[in-house]
Amino acid sequence: MLCPFCLADDQFTLEEGYFCPGCNEQVPAMYVRGYDRYPPLVVSAVGLRGHGKTVYFASLFYVLKESSLPALWQPDFFALSLSDRDLETVHNNARMLKDGKLPGSTPMNFPRPTMLRVAGIPMWQEQRNCTLVFYDTSGEAFERASELVKYARFAQKAEMVMLLISLPDMQDPPHEMRTLLNTYVIGIEDLGGNTRGQDLMVVYTKADEIVDHLSAPPWSDARTYLANGSVSSLANVRGYQHRMYEISNLLYDFTRQELGADEFMNSAQMNFRRVGFSIVSALGSAPENGQMPVEVNPLRVLDPTIWMIAMAPSLSRRRLQWMEHLDWMSFAFLGGTVYGTVGGILGGLMGGQQGAEIWALALGVFFGLVGGFSGGQIAKNWKVLFKPRQWTLAQGAVLPGSAGIGSVIGGIVGFLVVLLAKG
């Protein structure tokens, strides 16, 4: 299990609570007990000072806890903090934004995570539940690779890294984006990691301040997307995702054509598994002197998180694991059907006109079973050869089940064939 505090993979010891043997921290019981059902996803925000990492997280907490999401995603959605401290952090951040205040600057430190269990997201079954583990450190930590190694080593554990870019705060976006990305790649390599195993999500923050750049076609679509980006638009998640990917493609073009950040893009595509884009406004409008003049209205802040959950290999793999069983189950079923049919015909022929139905059923079922088992076994062996894995008892039970269903259907088909021949 991943220790959320020291990031070591370890088995926690149980003694009046769960403790990490590496760092001695007490790990929330909910985290440990729900580890399989709610697997952790490290949410790693990378960005320069003042580009909105802390505010983005605060806004995310606000949306998850204060918005109408539970009403939209009925009946299952909820977000639970895993410890008193998490509860306090989420609550304080959400309340701060609600009161129109902004969080302070984050000091340079290796942060304690904030953990939030999110369940019932209307996506694939295996993507519905997870534990989001948020780490927030200062932008100064991303100015040098050595600082990243010291203060942001959590990024190595992230399946998708969110690169938060505030264009209004950049003098020379192509240069600064390239430098930031370069620093990140060096830092992860120095940590012994590999960015090619990570997805990169470029998140344009403070989007409310760049809408003027998006007013002309073809970028105006992004402006419309942002403007319509309140939480209520998330009612249909599948459709939402589709639109999100469209905007990502648009922002890809925006980054190349409008910003001229070609080297950044080339580097990103070479060094990361996949690259996506999103545009968010954590507050909905710009603050004045650290205070919000109007009520906070987060726009599209869930996009990076939805993207991360949808793309996270650790969650998708669970879906694929289930899908992988389809092949041998199909083999077993088809084998049962084909052989059962042959058996049924043979039974009819052997019985002639006398008791053909009985023979057809008996032989159909028998041959169907043989065929089903053989087909399943062939598929299984084929899988084992190419992808060694231990078979579980459940998988073993499904095999005769599939074969049996196939054989019964085969028997019935044979019986019908005989009846047809008789008729």
Next chain:
Amino acid sequence: MIAEVSAWQQLYASVEREQSPHDREGFQTLFYSKSGLTESEVREMEARLVYFPSGIEAVKHLFSTLSTGKIMVAQIVRLTEPDRLGRRGRYLAHSLVFEPETFKRIESDPFLVFRQFRFITTVSAALGAGDWRTGDVPPASVEVTQAPTYGIETAKTWPLQGLKDLALLALRADRLASGRLAVAFIGEPTQVESALEAAFFAVPSAIRPHCSFDTYFHGCNLVDTYYWALGLLKSPSNRRLITVNTQSQRLDGVAASQPETAYERWAMALIERQQLETISRYRDHAFTICEWLEGRTRPDSLIDTTPSEVADSIFEVNHRLVPELLRRELEKALPAVLTSRVSQYLGSHAKPTDLFDRLREGFSLPKLTETLYLAYESQGARAPRHEEIQAIDWLLQRVDHASLRLLYACWTGQRDELYRELQLLNKDEYYKFVQTALRSRIVEPWTLPVPGRGDTFLDLYLATGGPGEYELAALVRALLRARETSCLSRLTPYVKMQPEQELRALEEIVAGQPETPGPFQRAVGDAVAALPPRRKGFVSRLLDL
């Protein structure tokens, strides 16, 4: 007493670009003393300079030892002005870094620094302190007034049990650190600092650098920056943290621990007796002695200046450790088989304070040899085991000790050597040795007479009861060999008590030594004459043998 020491400085804050000597905004080291601090040390310090605001206006105090061994004492204050983005949460840290030896000159006491040094608290003062061109800031001169009473007043505000618990936790800081266990002091930073000062009270200078602390750890991460003690506003969720409630002045949910080391026993005993001033004055002395008692350090100058009453108080609560120390010290000078004999002797014949003096002075081989001889003498000079006799041979090759050499000759049956050595003794030495030898019967009496000591020998010999059966002839021969013929007359009364065989032998001796005193000759002649006639023949002669 006023002490003035030098400390390197580091100034760290969140500033705007135009305020930065490095032309960048955000958290950064503005200046540091380049004469004493390396860049990697500065990076290490930066990782500790973390401050999260809370509802209180806390001033954070930090005490830590860097990986290079230098001591860091720092203060962090919150800056009220927001940054250009309107964000709060800025702060300014001013750190002093001491060489360990320099810090010892102020008793390794960070509270003296916190109380008496004027840390920089504003960005403008910080920016004015250093050189913008080089980023350098000169070392600071830290002048502190020391008094033995410092810390006592704070310690007195704690109940005895609470103070003992705090002291034990501080004394075990090193062990806690090895298990990454920490002590959480719950309260506001000023309360935490007061409790920490009480905890430091009984801690000697040598251990203090292990007792790193952060008086306001709010929001910080122990995984990244370990401290022995953390000041927290409320109880932590981690049950492995030992919790000290600064308001109720007791440990929460932890059973009181027992002292385990010599120093812990001493400190606990003195706290119990409320002798806080003795602890304050002599904790370093006591710690040195205790470490020496437990074999961890060599004695140093502090031991020589330890008052005997302090030494007494240490030995009183650690009496079992003294023989072990004695044995260890003896093993450095003597073979192991001799060590236990000497340590047993010293253990039973010397007072603890005398032993302490002897241990403090150190053992010389000649003194140890004398002690070893006394040990044998006190045990009747009985012959020890073979290995021990071999070890004495080793010892006598290095140290000359006449009496032990004689004992060695007795135990190994080297009569010629014994005779030669006995001749070298003066009268008193001869008397003393022969007395021991005769009393303990470690050697035949007739091996002891030497020229010029016939009467002395006979004084002692006759006092033990005179010659037994079959001893007189051999004795007479020995006295004659030593040319102590004149003393034979003192044996005259014993002649007639001798058996026939002995008388015949005496008859032969006297016949061959005409200078034998007349009375002795006559006594032998009379006694022989009174014997029945000798049997004739070969068989009879055989029977007479």
